[in-house]
Amino acid sequence: MTSDGMVEFEADVLIGRVAALFADAGLSQDAARRVATTLVDAERDGIGSHGVAMADMYLDRLRKGSVSTRETASVVSDKGIAVVLDAGNALGHLTSPQAMRIAVDKAKQYGAGFVAVRHGFHFGVARHYAAIAAEAGCIGIVMCNTRPLMPAPGGAARAVGNNPIAIAVPTQGEPPLALDMAMSEAAMGKIRLAEKAGKPIPATWATRADGTPTTDPREAIAGMLLPAAGPKGFGLAFMIDLMCGLLSGGAIGDAVTPLYGDLSVPYDCAHMFVAVDVAHFTDLGDFRRATAQAGERIRSAPRTAGVERLYTPGEIEWERRRAGAGRVRLPASVAATLDRLTTEMNTGGTAADGRAIA
Numbered sequence: 001m002t003s004d005g006m007v008e009f010e011a012d013v014l015i016g017r018v019a020a021l022f023a024d025a026g027l028s029q030d031a032a033r034r035v036a037t038t039l040v041d042a043e044r045d046g047i048g049s050h051g052v053a054m055a056d057m058y059l060d061r062l063r064k065g066s067v068s069t070r071e072t073a074s075v076v077s078d079k080g081i082a083v084v085l086d087a088g089n090a091l092g093h094l095t096s097p098q099a100m101r102i103a104v105d106k107a108k109q110y111g112a113g114f115v116a117v118r119h120g121f122h123f124g125v126a127r128h129y130a131a132i133a134a135e136a137g138c139i140g141i142v143m144c145n146t147r148p149l150m151p152a153p154g155g156a157a158r159a160v161g162n163n164p165i166a167i168a169v170p171t172q173g174e175p176p177l178a179l180d181m182a183m184s185e186a187a188m189g190k191i192r193l194a195e196k197a198g199k200p201i202p203a204t205w206a207t208r209a210d211g212t213p214t215t216d217p218r219e220a221i222a223g224m225l226l227p228a229a230g231p232k233g234f235g236l237a238f239m240i241d242l243m244c245g246l247l248s249g250g251a252i253g254d255a256v257t258p259l260y261g262d263l264s265v266p267y268d269c270a271h272m273f274v275a276v277d278v279a280h281f282t283d284l285g286d287f288r289r290a291t292a293q294a295g296e297r298i299r300s301a302p303r304t305a306g307v308e309r310l311y312t313p314g315e316i317e318w319e320r321r322r323a324g325a326g327r328v329r330l331p332a333s334v335a336a337t338l339d340r341l342t343t344e345m346n347t348g349g350t351a352a353d354g355r356a357i358a
Contacts, residue, residue: 008327014043019032051124053193054122056337058091066267073085073088081112084249100115114247120267123144126164126180133276134171134178137279140166140169144164146162146256156211161256162188165183167179170287175295175315184225184227186225191206191217199217201220205220206223206226
C-alpha cells in the first residue's frame with residue numbers, strides 16, 4: 001500500500017483477477033477478460049467511478065439474474081443506416097463495442113450509421129466506444145439514458161438522469177480528441193467513491209432529498225444530482241433520454257430503474273451509437289491533420305496567471321494512462337472489496353496487498 005492509502009497493481013495482474021470473478025459468475029473466459037479490461041482501462045484513465053469499484057454490483061446482479069450472461073445483442077431491425085439491437089440485459093461492456101462496430105460498418109456504406117440499443121445495462125466509460133469509431137476514421141457519438149437523478153430547474157423531484165454523451169473525432173497522432181461528459185455536475189459513481197472513502201463532496205455536486213445542497217455523500221445518494229450548467233445540462237439530459245429510449249423502443253424516464261436499487265430487477269437503460277464516416281465528406285488525411293492542428297492551437301494558447309497547462313478533451317485521461325506505465329492504483333477500500341469477492345467466489349486469487357507493487 002502506498003503512503004496515500006492506495007494499492008498498486010500491474011494492470012495485467014489486475015485484469016486477470018477481475019476477469020476470474022466474471023468467469024466464475026458465468027461469462028466465457030474471453031468475455032470476462034473483455035469486461036475486466038474495460039474496467040481496468042477506466043482505472044488507468046483515472047476514472048475510478050467507472051472502474052473496478054463497479055465489479056461488486058455487476059457480479060451481484062449477475063448472481064441475481066438482472067444482468068444476463070449473454071455476450072452479444074440481437075438485431076431487432078436493420079433498415080439502411082438505422083439499426084435497433086436488443087441487449088437482453090447483457091453487460092454493456094460487451095454489447096457496446098458490437099453496436100459501435102455495426103454503426104461504423106453502416107457509416108462506411110452510407111456515410112453515417114445509427115444503432116439504438118434497448119434493454120441495455122451500464123457500459124462504463126462512454127468515450128471508449130466513441131474511440132472505436134475515431135480509430136476507424138469516423139466521428140463517434142455515444143449516448144445513454146439512466147434513471148432519473150436530477151431535478152428540472154426549480155423542481156424538487158428527480159426528473160431526468162445524468163445521461164452521458166461522448167464524442168470522438170479522428171486525429172493525427174496523439175493525444176486523441178474525445179469528449180466524455182455526463183449531464184450532472186458530477187457522476188453518481190464519484191459520489192459513491194467518496195462515500196466508500198468517508199470523504200465529503202463539493203456542495204455544487206448534489207442536494208439532499210429536499211433540494212438543499214449537501215457535502216455529505218450519503219445525503220447526496222439519497223437526494224438529487226445537480227445538472228451541469230443548470231438548465232443547459234438538464235435540457236441536454238432530457239433530449240438524450242428521449243433519443244436513446246424512444247428510438248430503440250426501450251425505456252425512458254423512471255422506467256429505467258435504479259442502478260443500485262433492487263439488484264434483482266433489470267436496469268433497462270437504452271443506448272445510442274452514431275458513426276459518421278469522414279471520407280464521405282472530405283479527405284480523411286486532411287481532416288486528421290486539421291483536428292491535430294486545432295488541438296495544438298488549444299494547448300498552445302495563452303494562459304491566465306497561475307495556469308500551467310491547457311488541455312484538449314480526453315488529453316488528461318490519455319496522459320494519466322501514459323504516466324501509469326502499466327500500473328493501476330486502487331483505493332484501499334476498493335482493493336479490500338476485490339479481496340472479499342475473490343474469497344467469496346473461490347477464484348483462488350491472493351489478497352490485494354499480496355499483489356501490491358513496492
